[in-house]
Amino acid sequence: MLVVIGIVVFFLGLLFSIAWHELGHMLTAKMFGIKVTQYMVGFGRTLWSTKKGDTEYGIKAIPFGGYIRMIGMFPPKQDEEYGRTASSAPWRVMIEDAREAAAEEVPPEDAHRQFYQRKPWKRIIVMLAGPVMNLILAVGIFTAILMGHGIAQPTTTVGEVNECVLPGDAQNTAECPPGAPAAPAAAAGFQPGDRIVEFNGQRYDEWEDLQQGIRDSHGTVPVVVERGGQEVPLEATLMQTERPKPNSPSDYERVGFLGLSPTQPIVKQDIPGVVDTIGGFVTLTAQKVIELPQRVPDLVSAIGGEERAEDSPVGIVGASRLGGEVLSTDQISADGRVMMLFNLLAGVNLSLFVFNMLPLLPLDGGHVAGASWESLRKRFAGIFRRPDPGPFDTARLMPLAYCVSLLFIAYSLLVLVADIVNPVTFF
Template sequence: MLVVVGILIFFVGLLFSIAWHELGHLATAKMFGVKVTEYMVGFGRTIWSRKKGETEYGIKAIPFGGYIRMIGMFPPKKDEEYGRTASSAPWRAMIEDARQMSAEDVRPEDSHRQFYQRSPWKRIIVMLAGPFMNLILAVGIFTAILMGFGVNTPTLTVAHVSECVLPAGADTTKCPAGAPPSPAAAAGFKPGDRIVEFNGEHYESWDELRLAIRDSRGAVPVVVERDGHRVSLTANLMQTERPKIDTPSETVKVGFLGLSPTSVMVKQDIGGVVETIGGFVGLTAEKVVQLPQRVPDLVSAIFGGERHQDSPVGIVGASRLGGEVLATDQIGVDTRILMMFQLLAGVNLSLFVFNMLPILPLDGGHVAGAAWESIRRRVAKLVRRPDPGPFDTARLMPLAYAVSLVLIAYSLLVLVADIVNPVTLQ
C-alpha cells in the first residue's frame, strides 16, 4: 500500500515539475506581449480545461510532458519565396504545414503579438525560462536539504567489519562455506575503531582513505583508536573485483579490506551547497550525453538482462522509485521523505540539462535559432548589408520531426524497460 501511495505522491510531484516548467514559458511570453492560447500539462485528449482571459488552461490524458501554444512561432514566407515553383518534397510540405499551423491563431488584431516578432534576446528568455524553472526548483530543494538537514557523510569510524570476502554483485551478506575471511576480520578490526593512520599516512575523509585502500595490496600497517587508546594492526589486503566508483555497472580489480564506515549528517554552508549542486549538474550532463550509449543495455534489460542502477528511467520508473523510497522500512520516515525530495530534485535537474540541448524541438533548439539570428543581424550591420530578418526556424521542422520520432522511440523503450524490468533500490 505504501508503494502505491509513494508512486502517486511522486507522480503528482512530476506533474507539478512539468507544470512549473511550462509556467516559466507562459509568464515570460505574456511579459513580452506574446499571445498564448493554450497552457497544457500532458498531451493527447483534453480531460479538463478552463479558459481564463485569452488562454485555455488544462490537463491532457497522456502525462508525459506539457506545452504552451504561442501564436506566430514561425515567420511568414519572404516575398521572393511566393514566386518559386511549389515543391512536392515531403520536407517542403512539413515546413509549410508547420508555418500554417503557427499562423492559424493569428487574428488581425493580434498581428503585432506574434512570437517571431520579438527581438532575439526576448525569445531566448522565453525559451530559457522553462528549463530554468526546473533548475530553480532543483536548486531550491537541494539547498533546503543540504543546509537544513545536511548530507550523509561517511566518517573514519568503522561501522561494520565484513566477516568474509563475497564476490562482486553478491545478493547476500551471509558468508558461504569456504569463503575466505576478510582482511579486516583477520587483522582484528572492530566496529567503533577510528582509523588514525593507513600505511603511515593520515587521511581527513573516508573518500580519501577508500581510494588509498583500493590502490593498496599486501601487508599494510594500520593504526586505529579504540576505547581512547591507539592500537596497531596489520592488514593483508587482497585484490578482488569491485564496482568502479564512477561507473558502478562495471567492475575492476582493486585492493579490498572489508570495512564499512559510520555516517553522519553534515550541514553544508553556501560554498558546500554550490560545490555539491555544481557536481550534480556536471554528473547529470554526463549522463544525458551518455543516453544513446544506453540503448543496448535497455534492450537487453527488456529481454531479461540485468537492469543497471544508473540506467535511464522515465516518469513511470521514477514514480516507482519514489514509491519504493516511501515504503522501505530500513530507514526513518523523515529520511524517506528527504530521499523522495532528492529524487524529485534530480528529475528537475535532468529536465533542465536535457531541454538545454541545442536541437529542435527542445527549448535549446529555439534558443540556438534566436542566437543565430542575433549573430546574423549583427554581422549584416557591421558589413552594412540589409537586415536578413528573422531566422526561419520552420525550415528546420523536418529535422525537428525526426528528432521527435527518435525521442518518442527512446521514451517508449525506457517505458517498456521500466515496466518489465524496473530499476529498484536493492
C-alpha cells in the first residue's frame, strides 16, 4: 500500500511541476499582452476543460508533459520569400504548414496580440519563465530541506568498520562467510568512534578529502586516530579494488580500499552552505543532461537484461516508481523517507530546468536562442545604420524541430521500456 501511495503522491508532484512550469509561461505571456488560448497539462484527448476569458484550462489523457498555446508564434512570410508549389521541397512544405496553422489561430481582432510582435527581451522572458519556475520550485524545496531539516554530512569519525571483504555476490550478507579475508580497517585495529586526524602523513578535517586520500593510496600507510582523547597510531595495508567514481556511478576506477564508513549526523545548513550545495546540484545535473546521448547503449543493454546503472536516466514512470520505493522502505526513518521524496521531486524540477534550457527547438531554450539572435541582428543593424531585419523567422527551423522532437520521443520510449522491464532502484 505504501508503494502505491508513494507512486501516486510522487506522480501528482510531477504533474504539479509540469503545471507550475506552464503557469510561468502563461502568466508572463498575459503580462505582455499575448493571447493565450490554451493551458493544458498532458497531451492527447482532453479529459476535462473549462474556459475563463481567452484561455481554455484543461487536463489531457497522456500525462507526460504539458503546454500553453500562444497565438502568432511565427511571423508572416515575407513577399520575397518562396511560395508553395507542387515541386516544393518537403522541408518547405513543413515550414509553410506550420506558418499557416499558426496564422489560422489569429482572428482579426487579436492581430495585435501575437507572440512574434513582442520585443525580443519580452519573448525571452516568456520562454524563460517556465524553466525558471522549475528552478524556483527546486531551490525552494532544497532550501527548506537543507535549512529546516538538514542533510547527512559525513565526518572523519568512523561510524562502522567492515569485518571482512565480501565477494560481489555476497554484499548483502550480514555475517562474514568462512574464509573471507579481513577488511584492511579491521585488520589495522580501527574502532567505531575513532576520529581519523592523519592519513598517510596528511592531516584531514573533511571526509571528502580523506576519502579521496584513501582512494589515491596503496600499500601500507600510517594512520593517526583520536580515541578517548588521545592520538593512537595505526598501520593499514590497503587493498586495490574497482569502485564507482564519486560523480559517475556507472564508471569504475581502481582505487585504494580501507573498509570503513563515516558517521553521518544530520546537520542544518546555513545560507552559504545552501548556495554551495545547490550550486553543486545544478552543475551535476547539467553534466548528466549533456551525457544523455551517451546513455543510449546502457539503456539498450538494460532492456536486454544487463544490470542498469545507478545514474541511468529515468522518465515519469521510473521516477514515480522510485517515489513508491522511497516511501515504502524500512531502511530509513519516516522523516528521512519524506525528505528523500521531496529531494527526488526537487531533483526532477532541477532536471526540467536544465533540459529545457538546451538551445534546441521545440524546447524553451530554442525560442530563447531565436529571440536572442533577433536582438543581436537588430543591434548590429542599428550600429551600421542598416534597415531593421525584422523578426527572426523561427518557422524556418520547424524541420529541425520535428527531427529533434522525434529524437526526444524515441529516447523517451527507450527510457520508458527500461523503466518497466529493468527499473532503477535505490535499495
